[in-house]
Amino acid sequence: MSLPPILSRLRLPVVAAPMFIVSGPDLVIAQCKAGIVGSFPALNAREAAGEPPRLEAWLTRIEEELDRHNQANPDSPAAPFAVNQIVHKTNARLQRDIEICHRHKVPIWITSLGARPEVNEAAHDCGGITLHDIINVTYARKALEKGADGLIAVAAGAGGHAGPQSPFALVQEIRAFFDGPLLLSGAIATGGAVLAAQAMGADLAYIGSPFIATPEANADPAYKQMICDSGAEDIVTTAAITGISGNYLAPSIRNAGLDPVALGTGDPAQLDFASPGGSGKPKAWSQIWGCGMGIGAVEAVIPVADRVAQLAGEYAAAKARIAAL
Template sequence: MDLTFGGTLRIPLIAAPMFLVSTPALALATCSRGIMGTFPAHCTRSHKAFQDWILEMEAGLDALDSPAPWGVNLVVHPSNARMEGDLELCIQHEVPVVLTSKGSPDNVFDRIHEYGGIIFHDVASARHAEKAAAAGADGLIAVCGGAGGHTGTINPFALVNEIREVTDKPIILSGALSTGRDVLAAQTMGAALAYMGTRFIPAVESGADEHYRQMLINCSSKDVFYSAALDGAPANWITPSLIESGIDLKELATTVPGEVVSAGVVRERYSKVKSCGHGVGMIKQVESAADICDRIIAEYERAKSELASALVA
């Protein structure tokens, strides 16, 4: 598998899908600078809205010269009522990369492979990785401790090493990566691609509101609160957003996963409670996605030449 996607990826980086943050404008902007752009299907409120986003991507990409590939995040769990319809749209439009999470039901991977789609599947442990590799995933997104959104807990060195023992499928490293140097570090660890979410939240093209962007600028890793109690799955939250929402941090820290709020309340809560990864300290300003991409690419090139000099010395 050509993970440079015919040389259209300028550096081995994916701008990760983020609920209520990703937009076609953000994905198009990163694709235009040579970084894979993505969004979750469930970012849209309906099947029709998802189709509109796909059409917007296709039209936008047509206007670009050699854009990087793009991808859609699909929750492939039976609990996702839209799964079948959204999958059909990915098949119809031949979405080049499908980022799957939360399961690997029979024949979903086959149906994506049939049109030539590439599947990268979220994993948080070597056992998940082994199962996803056996089910036919083309790459494994190693979601490590410190990632934004629903996170893993395992240290990236430990997780990459353990995944390497069970499969040689490409690894996409996720969790608190923020700079071009981090992308190079991921490659050095044996990852084929890096995955960055939080770094793109403050982009002007994202769906984040002004308050969220400012919170990120003011926060660092010490302001990230890990809890599974908010919606039942382990996730990293911005502490000031929890406090503003009137959530008792002591209760959150000690509550059994899933017992604090019902799933129905979660969507409403997400409008107030915000998430980010441990890399938030590297966010200094609101700027265009193109500027963020260009900075990361320049950092990557600088880190490469500094490393080359250090290795020769």
């Protein structure tokens, strides 16, 4: 099956992953202008009690800035944007955020940590498509049964909450029963890796961690530099931080006063998006920093436009190299 039009006219076959805290309007707008899908979690738009919903303001700003870009650049319009809805029982804002995204006719909805038919229905009702992230075939089948249009295969090596399976195994098993839009996540940080994802059967790559090391990312400068200074061996996979297995930078774990090799186990019941991290403990994302295993390719903090241009050059070079074999 061919890709839906909204995903088929990108500069590169890349969707930028929504990252908790890190992804905001500055990052999303820069990603879309550079020609890839930019995204952010709806929960990143947090307002103080009594203030109007910040999600509304963020969506308005993104829409207006991308519209101005498109009017000024009719030959190179911006890519569409996506909003990530964390479909978890502790997300008390879910229904409100669904209504806001429906009102703004968000074109791409990314759902995580649960699959609910009503979210897919809301997206379809306003003309959008839904992509659901999964870590195994069981979750993939459930997501499709509940109305998801496409899947994001979160394989081993992905930043944040990552799956344990090899991308080769996960993609091949999904393709045995699903021919719709399939994205692959897991240690993808170069244009060659984007091409490799397509070669094994995915339609697009899903890239997060390299975009933390950009001026537009809402991340501590020390976080950005730690990514530039680290490699795959600096990533710790553990469920002790949030209760669900994830990948984190070992130096940030040590900076939080913990021992990366003696973290213990985690309980899924501790996952709480109303109060991430838990009371009195170092908090995931703000103090203990998520990261994927592909960061050995990230050597400097550079603007999003330059990062995408680098990926594009590597992608073209990889295609030429393979064609010459």
